[in-house]
Amino acid sequence: MDQDRSRLNLEEPRRVTIREVARAAGVSVSTASKALNEQGRMSPETRDRVRQIARDVGFRPNAVARALVGKRSFTLGLITNDTYGRFTLPVAAGLASAMASKGVSVFLCAVDDDPARVRLSIEAMEDKRVDGLVIAGKRIDRAPPLENRRPAMPVVYANAATPPEGVGFVPDDKRGGALAARHLLSLGRRRLAHISGPEDFAAVALRAAGWCQVLRDAGLEPYGKSLHGSWSEAFGYETGLFLRERLGTERYPDAVFCGNDQIARGLIDALQVRQIRVPEDIAVVGYDNWDIFARATRPPLTTIDMALTRLGECAGLTLLDMIAGKAVEPGLRKLPCHLVMRQSCGGEQIGDAT
Amino acid sequence: MDQDRSRLNLEEPRRVTIREVARAAGVSVSTASKALNEQGRMSPETRDRVRQIARDVGFRPNAVARALVGKRSFTLGLITNDTYGRFTLPVAAGLASAMASKGVSVFLCAVDDDPARVRLSIEAMEDKRVDGLVIAGKRIDRAPPLENRRPAMPVVYANAATPPEGVGFVPDDKRGGALAARHLLSLGRRRLAHISGPEDFAAVALRAAGWCQVLRDAGLEPYGKSLHGSWSEAFGYETGLFLRERLGTERYPDAVFCGNDQIARGLIDALQVRQIRVPEDIAVVGYDNWDIFARATRPPLTTIDMALTRLGECAGLTLLDMIAGKAVEPGLRKLPCHLVMRQSCGGEQIGDAT
DNA sequence: CTGAAAGCGCTTACAG
DNA sequence: CTGAAAGCGCTTACAG
Structure with a gap:
């Protein structure tokens, strides 16, 4: 041994x-203890002497002991059902790194959508006396199944459905859709079509709502039917092969806003097969700014970035406020998206904002 | 308030x-305490009575107090420089979920490649008295910069460079290359080319070594020069447009093994532009089994899966052994890869193994 | 078989 | 300004 x-x-x-x-x-x-924690009054000499010696011998306070007496563990739990990781990864990265700089560490709990695993994770977090919980999801109208368990500590939701009295952060999808519309209008496009994911996603409806509103404000109607399918390249590709038929229009649109980057990529690949030029004939805007797709598309994709890393940071900082006992209004915070220009729309290339 | x-x-x-x-x-x-922990001898009656009451009142032991007295926190740290997440995500998922079922929670520390953040993370983990550390990376010949800090607890490396006396887990890339070669040979292909990532990656050399060895054992030489570029679709695409020129061969190869799925996808897209059929004219094998690419490629990609989730599990279980004081041989463990058949090679489609 | 005592490493009133 | 005492919530020898 x-x-x-x-x-x-x-x-x-x-x-x-x-x-x-x-x-x-x-x-x-x-x-x-007092010297090290700058508590109470004491002579500067002893304080400095203690601190110097602590430094010399490499003293580091045992955080476990501190947590036991202080009722604060400087620890958070992140519970996510997004094991696929598309969304949670940037959220987790933003959260963990913002928290690290505050001396707070984050437990990662991947729970799929299994209620039993959610329960186990929450119990584990309670037992370990985390100060708070971030509950993250892969869509804004669902959340990991908490059932009726109310965790014994403050909770913040991130990119997930938020209960009425809860505090939550989501991307402002409506504004994201509006951004896409404004960009295409500003480039002079007028026949503006929309292809998106499954209709039962709240994000789909919100993006479409922002999109439509800007069009209407400009005196336009969406060009052709709005099309729904899976969040996949395959759906974008198959739609692109029969674009007019699917839209039910005589002419081609001169711009398409796609519900995510994968659909946009599939669409562009199909348009290429049909000898339709992007952006000359049709400008395309994606959604997600998923690097690995957006950059690899030919041409590289102009797309909406949901700023999920920032969302993770905000969620964490707000949670810290709640833990500190500050007043935090319940409700949903919609965080701004932004447009990242590449080459699928033509127009001025202000450069790659990522 | x-x-x-x-x-x-x-x-x-x-x-x-x-x-x-x-x-x-x-x-x-x-x-x-003894009743709850099944320690020592005591009458079954009192033991049962205590346990029943504990259950009734919903008693859950404070893990912080336990950690303080027990010198075990049932907590691990995961330190990764792969904030991009391609590799760490499955590793982290496998680790966290395997650990959860053992009652162990995992701290996520994302450190980029910044030595200062690595140091801070390690100190945070030491202060919080984690029982062990998993150090994960994005390539097998690099690791997060620990500098000369030796963490004060057992360490296991996962998909990262492992020091001589350390314990590490990596995918068996040599065998992965061999699998690709054997598969293509078994399908009757004989002009076998290889396109891979940058030459300075150890994984590139290993995959090529396994590949070449199988070819030589079959009395073949690699077909054409072996080509190196970035791990990107762009490199695969550009190579595919001028495949014979790049390989320096007169004929086209009848199979290409690509160093990752992105290169494979770029290659296939370019071959389509050149009216070369996959798999009829050229069979293609990728590497990574990165779902989102492998499935979306037309046709879907036959590729090598590195089983990173299992790698995370193995790393965690071994770390638990080390923490328990069991004898663990130092050294590098190479975990088996496997071939996932889709449609880019033709042959029998045994179905999608994912 | 059961309980009193000591202790894990720290912090926080409270006396001196 | 400084220190002795109590305590955070447990577990573990050690007596009875």
């Missing part, structure tokens, strides 16, 4: 405790 | 402690 440990360099380092710091400084443990 | 709490349903639930369970059961705290 000792052999094994040494073979793997596992010798437990006997970590230095505050007691040893206190003794080395010739003060009591409580004085050492 | 009380208003705020109630508005947000933040009333701190006064969680029940073991002391209350003990009192309700009419025993001492130590007896209650």
